[in-house]
Amino acid sequence: xxxxxxxxxxxxxxxxxxxxxxxxxxxxxxxxxxxxxxxxxxxxxxxxxxxxxxxxxxxxxxxxxxxxxxxxxxxxxxxxxxxxxxxxxxxxxxxxxxxxxxxxxxxxxxxxxxxxxxxxxxxxxxxxxxxxxxxxxxxxxxxxxxxxxxxxxxxxxxxxxxxxxxxxxxxxxxxxxxxxxxxxxxxxxxxxxxxxxxxxxxxxxxxxxxxxxxxxxxxxxxxxxxxxxxxxxxxxxxxxxxxxxxxxxxxxxxxxxxxxxxxxxxxxxxxxxxxxxxxxxxxxxxxxxxxxxxxxxxxxxxxxxxxxxxxxxxxxxxxxxxxxxxxxxxxxxxxxxxxxxxxxxxxxxxxxxxxxxxxxxxxxxxxxxxxxxxxx
Numbered sequence: 001x002x003x004x005x006x007x008x009x010x011x012x013x014x015x016x017x018x019x020x021x022x023x024x025x026x027x028x029x030x031x032x033x034x035x036x037x038x039x040x041x042x043x044x045x046x047x048x049x050x051x052x053x054x055x056x057x058x059x060x061x062x063x064x065x066x067x068x069x070x071x072x073x074x075x076x077x078x079x080x081x082x083x084x085x086x087x088x089x090x091x092x093x094x095x096x097x098x099x100x101x102x103x104x105x106x107x108x109x110x111x112x113x114x115x116x117x118x119x120x121x122x123x124x125x126x127x128x129x130x131x132x133x134x135x136x137x138x139x140x141x142x143x144x145x146x147x148x149x150x151x152x153x154x155x156x157x158x159x160x161x162x163x164x165x166x167x168x169x170x171x172x173x174x175x176x177x178x179x180x181x182x183x184x185x186x187x188x189x190x191x192x193x194x195x196x197x198x199x200x201x202x203x204x205x206x207x208x209x210x211x212x213x214x215x216x217x218x219x220x221x222x223x224x225x226x227x228x229x230x231x232x233x234x235x236x237x238x239x240x241x242x243x244x245x246x247x248x249x250x251x252x253x254x255x256x257x258x259x260x261x262x263x264x265x266x267x268x269x270x271x272x273x274x275x276x277x278x279x280x281x282x283x284x285x286x287x288x289x290x291x292x293x294x295x296x297x298x299x300x301x302x303x304x305x306x307x308x309x310x311x312x313x314x315x316x317x318x319x320x321x322x323x324x325x326x327x328x329x330x331x332x333x334x335x336x337x338x339x340x341x342x343x344x345x346x347x348x349x350x351x352x353x354x355x356x357x358x359x360x361x362x363x364x365x366x367x368x369x370x371x372x373x374x375x376x
Contacts (some may be wrong), residue, residue, distance in 0.1 A: 015043040015200030016077030016167030018063070023072035025058050032058045034224040036072075043198045045191065047211035050221035051247065056204045059221075060170050063202065065089050077167050087116075092161030092169040096176055098153050100145040100160075106132070107141035110160045117164060131159040135193065151182050158190070162197065169194075171203045175210065187214050208248045212236060220244050242369040245295040252301070252339045254294040255371060258286050268294050268368055272335010274313045276361055278368040291371040300365035301341035303329065306356035313359045315339065317351055331359060 018040040025033040033055040040046045048056040061067040063074060065086035073082045081089050100109050110131055114124040132138055135155040145153055154174065161169055171190075175183045191214050194201050205211055211218050212232045220227045220235060220243075228240040239245035246253070256270040258280070266280040266288075276294050280286050304310045315331035318338075322345070329341045329351070339359060351357075 014162070014165055014167065014197050017042045018168060018200060018202070019075040020059070020063070021073045021075070023059065023062060023074070024070045025055075025062060025067060026070040032224055033062070036224075036226050038219060038226065038229065040200060040202060042200055045194050045199075045201045045203065045214060045216045047203045047205055047215040047218045048221060049205055049208060049211040049218050049248070051206055053223075054221040055224040056206075056221050057172055058224075060172055060202060060204050063168070064091055064093050064170055090164070090166055092164075092166035094157045094161050094169070094171045094174045096173045098145075098157040098174075100153060100156060102145055104144075105141060106137065106143050106145070106148070106156050109145070109156055110141075110163055113160060113164050127163055128159075131163040134162065134197075135159045135189075149182075150178050151186055154178070154186055155189075158193065162193075162199070167200065169199050169201045171201060173205060174203075176205075176207070183210075190214070212248070218248075220248065222247070239295070239367060242293060242295070245367055245369065250298055250340065250342075252296045252298065254296065254337060254339075256292055256294060258288050258290045258292050258368070261286070261288050266368070268292050270294070270313075270333075270335065270337070272333055272337045274333070274335070276313075276366055277363075278366045279364065280368055284369065286368060286370060292368050293371050295367045295369065296339075296361055297365065298328065298340040298342035300362040301339065302360040302362060303341050303343060303347065303351070304358045304360055306358055308358060310358050310360055312361070313339075315357055315359050317353055317355045317357060319353060320351075331357065333359070 020036055020038040023033055023036045036059065048059060050056045058067060062069050065084060069082060073080055076089065107128055110128045111124050114127060132141060135158050137152065137155050137159065175186050178186060187210060203214065215232055217229060217231055218235045219229045222243050228235060228244045235244060236249050239248065245251055254270050256268040258266055259269040259275060260267045261280055264280055264282060267275050267277050269275050278294055286292055304312065313333050315333045317329060318332050319330045321328045325345060326342050327345050329343060331339045331341065333339060341359065
């Protein structure tokens, strides 16, 4: 490591590619992760998103070496690490609680992994100061963690994690303890740092907004399985499963029956009355007569006055909530279904609770899935 002190942390890409192949993790009779395969490119920011118990943290712990897979293999930078102990994987890990040593100064916390790797103190001092400068904490080296804000503690954890130039940075719910404003600031800082350093980051979160904001791609998990992997735009705009449509973002859910199908186009007759045109991809296997659910994002619901002659769902406004530039309008359709439309605030003019309207789905924006419990 004689050359470490002469390197500049923010010059060349640090990231390695990652390959997870047929990963299985069991705890006795319970399968926490079931046959997951996933490739992460060098320099990519991948979020693993899912509710509690979905297996996302187990995947991260297997990559870090803190859990041993029941089956499958793990590769980092082309090297298989499945059986390697954590200290031989050269991975940076940041947990929710940061795990800073309270009795050590900021400088000593950042120096710790370098000391464990046998780096000479003079070399380590240069690397520590560089790492602190990278996370905008120059001049904070003599402070104790208790003398820092939550965001500053997060930066110390980042500086420590990048000081030894890991090929992979794993982050497990690192921002969940911060308030909303600070969390948003740290999201931007982490993403900026990742881009500047070319880091490969795997970021575990249950917060869908966080995943959509920060990620190059998102892997959505449920009950130990991968539901979908794609860009934020793909995950939000074209969910592959009913679970993804429900879990990522706000959505209206309208039960019905597939009334007509022609190739990949069709219509669904809603249980409460009315009919919606929907795309029906071949892999959905929704035949005419199948029980279905139509998913429709609130921003894709147009609101027209009753009697305007436009085809849509007759509904009545029952309430609204102001959200700055937009307003969330809650409607009750003729069949009793509740729907939300999120529209620009100016469109609220003239609408009061009780107003009769027609709700018109934007063309091509509805998504249709087999009704929950009816199969895929």
